[in-house]
Amino acid sequence: MYLNIVFLPLFGSIAAGFFGRFLGGKGAGLVSILSVGLSWFLSCLAFYEVGLGGSPTYLRLMTWLESDFFHVDWAFCFDSLTVVMLFVVTFVSTLVHLYSMEYMGGDPHLPRFMSYLSLFTFFMLILVTADNFVQMFVGWEGVGLCSYLLINFWFTRIQANKAAIKAMLVNRVGDFGLALGIFGIFICFGAVDYATVFALAPQFSSFTLTFLNFEFEALNLIGVLLFIGAVGKSAQLGLHTWLPDAMEGPTPVSALIHAATMVTAGVFLLARCSPLLEYCPKALLLVSLVGGMTAFFAATTALVQNDLKRVIAYSTCSQLGYMIFACGLSNYSVAIFHLGNHAFFKALLFLGAGSVIHAVGDEQDMRKMGGLRRLLPFTYAMMMIGSLALMGMPFLTGFYSKDVILEVGYATYSGASHFAYWLGSLAAFCTAFYSIRLLAICFLAEPNGSRSLLLSASEGSWLMGSVLGLLAIPSIFIGYISRDLFIGLGTGFWGNALFSLPTHLSIIDAEFMPTSMKILPLCLSISGGFLSFLLHYKYNKNLFSWKISFIGRKLYTFLNRKWLFDKVYNEVINQNLLDFGYHFTYKSIDRGLIESLGPFGLSTSLLAQVKQSRSWQSGFVYHYSLVLVLGVILLGLFSLFSFSLSKVFGLLCLAAILIK
Template identity: 80%
Template sequence: MYLNIIFLPLAGSFVAGLFGRFIGGRGAGLITICCVGLSCCLSGLSFYEVGLGGAFTYIYLMPWLDSDFFQVNWSFCFDSLTVVMLVVVTFISTLVHLYSTEYMGEDPHLPRFMSYLSLFTFFMLVLVTADNFVQMFVGWEGVGLCSYLLINFWFTRVQANKAAIKAMLVNRVGDFGLALGIFTIFITFGAVDYATVFALSPQLVSATLSFLGLDVKCLDLIGILLFVGAVGKSAQLGLHTWLPDAMEGPTPVSALIHAATMVTAGVFLLARCSPLLEYCPNALNIVTLIGGATAFFAATTALVQNDLKRVIAYSTCSQLGYMVFACGLSNYSVAIFHLSNHAFFKALLFLGAGSVIHAVGDEQDMRKMGGLRRLLPFTYAMMVIGSLALMGMPFLTGFYSKDVILEVGYATYSSVSHFAYWLGSFAAFCTAFYSIRLIALCFLCEPNGSRTLTLSASESSWPMVTVLGLLATPSIFIGYLGRDLFIGLGTTFWGNSIFSLPSNLSIVDAEFMSTSIKLFPLCCSFLGGILSFVFYFNYKQALFSLKVSDWGRRLYTFLNRKWLFDKVYNEAINQNVLDFGYHFTYKVIDRGLIESLGPFGLSNVLLSQVKQIREIHSGFLYHYLMALVWGNVVFAVWFLFGIPSPHVLSLLIFTSLWLTL
């Protein structure tokens, strides 16, 4: 059963990819949906057995790498953390597959698309079930490859090409850090399997290693390098620039990437490595700072974005910041709880946005929408549910996890945690503001788009509507139903899959903190939502006047251009690297040194030698006879008296040439 969970999506991907031209788009969709759906059902059974029953499972498949002390096996670990991720990944993936058969139904390359989706799911399952870092890295790189293929699915579009290349290159930076972390783990522990590394971590707290000429603690270095990998994959501040541009791919791709697979891999890595990170206090402080800054940065940037999918993409970046700084505060269970909750309402938002875009002729600019609540009532209701869950409104899924993250941030009582708490609270205000702004511009304001497209808008077909309804249910209830199981005091659900030092536990302190501190993030959310509703209904002219004012225009430009990160990267880094590559490595090394010593130099030497030899050939027979005679003389002298001295040899050669000419 457990291996079927992993390999059924791979089988569906192979069938759809290799035989798609024979079975057609509908056939490929049916096969992949059945394979991933069956994997989802088996994941539910594994959740019951492993998560609720406590029957942790380890499966050894076969040996893989065996070189002296370096040994890696193909083996799979199913514990509480794994089965939670399995349920989330397979459930969201099944619904995205079903949604895609209708959303992409007119695309002639639907079999290829369904094959990529299933392959994406397979690599994510490999990542979360691996029992060692090398096997995890295979899944890690696999989801990166599939993201490139899916973002670039419409490969005739230049922007899709650019976005896919950008996603691949930015993730390579993070992957390089993760690879260095795995190398350092092997150097420090002599093994790469989780069990050995996590068991030995307390014994090597004081171990040091020379890195870039500095003596640093091994565990702190490992923690930082692993976090660099998480920063790239989970789009944290610094390596976040690929995530908004990934919206160039089809909408189902965005839902799968943002809700359940690629961007959650970094948070999963931090939670999986909790027995190691707990002994890296300096690394955890960095994780907390970056997570809090990311939540604030992405929330402020989303305030002024006009592309529907881009707003939701920045909200993903912001929510990932919450999860990351929860991991930095050693509350890994709270981070995973928010990850699973976020997956449902974020998939609902993206697929609802896809339904809106599908209805208005592929228009994504919210300023050209409006008035869709009467034309798309069901989609409107689903988007409202998703937006309210994202805002953390009471009794919806997001409320039960996001507020807990902020509470433990304050209850840790350190300068780093309070920094994350206040930035996270202001990010909650911005989240509510842009969520209501999205609803207002798309559904509540007067129509601003083309009359033809607006009047032709209608609800999507039954597969898309069914998927939205299935996602709305957990977006409302799953937070309430899972709170006591995942993060309740005294719960034994996680077992040994997540570890926190007793000194780092702050969930108990969060229960007894001041009520005003607990309610402050919720008040920020209410205030942001109310201000957004009032401004976009009664004071649009005031907003416009604010935007065109001197400082308002500067602020709007700064936020709309994503805090100028792309500008800084392009002008300060990318352009200088390209100039260096052209003027030095290309002109000096490739066109200069290598070609001078290589093909051009070799050809020039051969041509000059051939020209000199050709001039010796006069064409007269007696010249050749004389050369033959003197050659025989030189050979005879050499044979009888040994090798002549250089002076005698030079005299013989000079005499022969003089007589010949």
């Protein structure tokens, strides 16, 4: 059963990819949907057996790599953390597959698309079920590859090419850090399997490593390197620039990447490595700071974005910041709880956005929509549920995890945690503001788009509506149902899957924090949503007047251009590196030094010698005879001289023997 969970999506991918021409679009889609759907059903059984029944399962298939002390197995670990991820990934992936059958139904390359989706799911399952860091790295690189293929699915579009290459290159930076972290783990522990590394972690708290000719505390260095990997995949501040550009892919791709697969890999990595990170206090400090800053940065950037999918993409970046700083505060269970909750309402938002885009002729600019609440009432209801859950409104899924993260931040009583708490609270205000802004501009405002497109807008098929309805149910109820199981005081659900030192259990202190600090994020969310509704529905002319003022224009430009991160990267870093590469390494070294001393210089010398040798050819036979005679004489003299030397050497050796 357990191996089928992992390998059924691979079977669906192979069937759709290699036999899609014979199966057709619907046949390939049906095979991949059945494969992923069966994997979800088996994941439910695994969740019951492992999570609720408390029976972790470890499977070893065979030896993969073995060289001296380096030993890596193909092995799978199914514990509480794994089965939670399996349920979330396979459930969202199944619904995205179903949605794609209708959304991409008119595309002639539907079998290829379904194959990529199933392959994406397979590599994510490899990542979360791996029993060692090397096997996990296979899944890690696999989801990076599939993201490239899916973002670049419409490969005739230049922007899709650029976005896919950007996602691949930015993630390579994070992957390099993760690879260095795995190397450091092997140097310290002599093993790469989780069980050995986590069991030995306390013994290496005082161990040091030399890196770049500096000496560091080994565990803190490894923790930072692992976190760099998480920063790349989970789009944290600094390596976040690929995430909004990934919107160039089809909308189902955005839902799968942002809800359950690629961007959650970094959070999963930190949670999986919790027994190691607990002994890396400096690394955890960095994690909490970066997470808090990412939550605030992405929320402010989303305030002024006009592309429908980009607003939701930046909200993903912001919510990942919450999860990351929860991990930095050693509350891994709260981070995974929010990860699972976020997957449902974020998939609902993206697929709802896809329904809107599908209805208005593939238009993504919110300024060209408006008035859609009458034309798309069901989609409006679904987007409303997703937005309210994202805002953390009471009794919806987001409320039960997002507010707990902020409470934990305040209750930890450290400078970094309070820094993250206040930034997270401000981000909650911004989240409510841009969520209501999205609803107001798209659905409530007066129509602004093309008359022909708006008049032809209508709800999608029953299949797309069913997927949205199925996602709306957990977006409302799953937080309330699973709260006590995942983060309730005294719960034994996680077992040994997650580990926190007793001094880091701030979730208990959160129960006794001041009530004013508990309800502050909720008050900010409500006020942000109310203010946004007023400004965009009633006082939009006043808002426009403020936007075109001097200060408003500067602030709007700064936020709309994503805090100028792309400008700095392109003009300060990338352009200078390209100039250096061209003018120095290419023109001076490659074309200059190497070619002058290497093949180019050698060929020039030989050519000059050949040209000079032409003057030796006089055409007279007696000249050639003279050269031949001189050559024979020189050869004879050389032979005689070498023979005399050999005789002298032999006499010297004989004399030495006789003397002894």
